[in-house]
Amino acid sequence: MTLLAGGTDLMVDLNFGRKRPEHVVAIDRVPELAHLERNGHVRMGAGVTYTRMLAEDVGSAALREAARTVGSPQIRNVGTLGGNVATSSPAGDTLPVLAALDAVVVLRSKQGERRVPFAHFMTGPKKNVRRADELVIGAEWDDAGPAQTFMKAGTRNAMVIAIAGLALVVDRSRKRVGVGLGSCGPTILRASQAEGFAAAIFEAHGWDRHLTPSEAELKEFGRLVATAARPIDDVRGTAAYRRHVLAVMGERALSRVWSMT
Amino acid sequence: MRLRLQVNGSQREAEAREHESLLTVLRERLGLWGSKNACEQGECGSCSVLIDGDLVCACLVLAGAAQGRDVRTVEDLAAGEHLHPVQRAFVDAGAVQCGFCTPGFIVATAALLRDNPEPSDAEIREALSGNICRCTGYGKILEAVHRSAAQGYTS
Ligand SMILES: Cc1cc2nc3c(=O)[nH]c(=O)nc-3n(C[C@H](O)[C@H](O)[C@H](O)COP(=O)(O)OP(=O)(O)OC[C@H]3O[C@@H](n4cnc5c(N)ncnc54)[C@H](O)[C@@H]3O)c2cc1C
Ligand code: FES
Ligand code: FES
Numbered sequence: 267m268t269l270l271a272g273g274t275d276l277m278v279d280l281n282f283g284r285k286r287p288e289h290v291v292a293i294d295r296v297p298e299l300a301h302l303e304r305n306g307h308v309r310m311g312a313g314v315t316y317t318r319m320l321a322e323d324v325g326s327a328a329l330r331e332a333a334r335t336v337g338s339p340q341i342r343n344v345g346t347l348g349g350n351v352a353t354s355s356p357a358g359d360t361l362p363v364l365a366a367l368d369a370v371v372v373l374r375s376k377q378g379e380r381r382v383p384f385a386h387f388m389t390g391p392k393k394n395v396r397r398a399d400e401l402v403i404g405a406e407w408d409d410a411g412p413a414q415t416f417m418k419a420g421t422r423n424a425m426v427i428a429i430a431g432l433a434l435v436v437d438r439s440r441k442r443v444g445v446g447l448g449s450c451g452p453t454i455l456r457a458s459q460a461e462g463f464a465a466a467i468f469e470a471h472g473w474d475r476h477l478t479p480s481e482a483e484l485k486e487f488g489r490l491v492a493t494a495a496r497p498i499d500d501v502r503g504t505a506a507y508r509r510h511v512l513a514v515m516g517e518r519a520l521s522r523v524w525s526m527t
Numbered sequence: 528m529r530l531r532l533q534v535n536g537s538q539r540e541a542e543a544r545e546h547e548s549l550l551t552v553l554r555e556r557l558g559l560w561g562s563k564n565a566c567e568q569g570e571c572g573s574c575s576v577l578i579d580g581d582l583v584c585a586c587l588v589l590a591g592a593a594q595g596r597d598v599r600t601v602e603d604l605a606a607g608e609h610l611h612p613v614q615r616a617f618v619d620a621g622a623v624q625c626g627f628c629t630p631g632f633i634v635a636t637a638a639l640l641r642d643n644p645e646p647s648d649a650e651i652r653e654a655l656s657g658n659i660c661r662c663t664g665y666g667k668i669l670e671a672v673h674r675s676a677a678q679g680y681t682s
Contacts, residue, residue: 270592273587273589273592274569277586278567278568278587280546280589281548281568281586282567282568286546287546290589290591292589292592317581338572338656339654340582340583340584340587341584341587343582344583344587344588424656424657425656425657
């Protein structure tokens, strides 16, 4: 049995004969999957589309920025969070954000519910721990406040698969920094050294203040982001370019969120 | 598989094969050739239609999943021989070269102007970013959208 949400990944496989599922179950009109709750803790249903992420306050500025870069209006109108999570492409644009937010993927089957931290969810390109009998119900995370951003490098602004993607979350009240990297390894990667480096700066300067980081601090942060990548050469870009662009995006992301309180 | 679809305001029945897209059913089973098939992967927008008012690629809709939805194709726009203002504007602006991308652009433009009657250049570019014109008539297309917007007040 194969589930169909927005169809923007599945239909391409069906149109090109890459998949021939015997049964397809459309879940795009299941209202229980379209829930969106936020009161400090965000619960987003698998059926929430990118267009909705842009229209509503979804409890993560970085997720909205990521949604804005997805495909085109036609794709955003139907493509869902659940489809992006279930497909688990290293280039899935919501995924670095979920990683940086320390989000939990909620799965459910007749056996009950499983809550899997995103860090343990994806196991390889288009591979994850979801069992065939499980539905992705949605994702949950703690509202991390305004200091967060998403960046994506590609050949044009619209309709582009990321050459590299980066999400940075600075949760000032919980005193934590999350950095998620997309399209530069077999899974979404966390740049933990960069996270520790930035957290130490915030610790020294005060988490709730906005101070301008030095050039050297920004550079070092970018360098640490790039060293976390495990990129390959492919049709979209070389490994060397990916490292370069990650360092630049890391620097820019940190200087962007620094003043956001 | 027998399908019952609501297309351009009327109930239609069609026989569809398994896994067939709405685009294939519209073109090959219902004789609605306005929506074009170019890439079948959501990249070009030439198959753009409205489903329950939302702009989507018909090639990415499983035909069976469109049952019970309101499907509107480019054929729904003109009133008989009388062109829709967006169609008129595309003709007047010379925004049609080979014409293959045109139905998709027209449906996307009509959807844009419904929600945003006075779009800026940037808003038009963003709204039409899912539609590709291989003849690269983008300058004229932009002009056609502005013309349609202006006509919204005069027609
Ligand atoms: C032209 C084009 C451009 C694109 N651009 C981007 C882009 O810029 N960034 C990006 O990240 N992606 C992009 N995509 C990929 C795609 O749009 C996204 O991955 C989208 O989020 C998929 O969601 P969907 O609802 O359409 O999934 P579907 O195609 O309906 O499903 C995808 C897979 O997930 C499974 N599934 C869906 N929902 C669930 C659930 N709740 N529980 C369990 N399994 C489920 C399905 O069985 C299927 O295997 C693009 C696709 C196209 C065609
Ligand atoms: S044919 Fe549907 S987007 Fe190209
Ligand atoms: S007019 Fe030829 S593709 Fe647009």
